[in-house]
Amino acid sequence: MKLKLLQLIAPTPAQETQVYINGVAHPYSYAWVFKTGAMKKIATYADSIGPSLAMLFSTNSTPNNIKTSSLTAEAHRANLAVHP
Numbered sequence: 565m566k567l568k569l570l571q572l573i574a575p576t577p578a579q580e581t582q583v584y585i586n587g588v589a590h591p592y593s594y595a596w597v598f599k600t601g602a603m604k605k606i607a608t609y610a611d612s613i614g615p616s617l618a619m620l621f622s623t624n625s626t627p628n629n630i631k632t633s634s635l636t637a638e639a640h641r642a643n644l645a646v647h648p
Contacts, residue, residue, distance in 0.1 A: 570647060571606050573597055573615040598635060603642035612645035620648055 573594050574580040581592040596602055597615075606613060615635060622631040639646050 568611040569609065570612045570614045571610040573613055573619060575616050575619060598633070600638075603635075603638040603644055606639075607642040607644050610644065612647055613639050614647045617648040620646070 572581075576591050576593045576595065581594070582589040583592045584590075597606070597613075603613070613635075620633055620636055622633050625631045636646055
């Protein structure tokens, strides 16, 4: 069966995703998704990404000057839909 897959992405400080090492839970880091080529890697198995809304904006954004992070542009270049 061919189903569309969404890769959820959360900021590491939120501790929403855990990885278990020797039976102990540790926050999983999604920092790698901001690296060059990460969206192409995700596009090999997913059709879209579901990042936290805060991950879509640069830290130097202001209410009057909103700047997007590289994540959205990279995702679109990899033909991924973005569903925050």
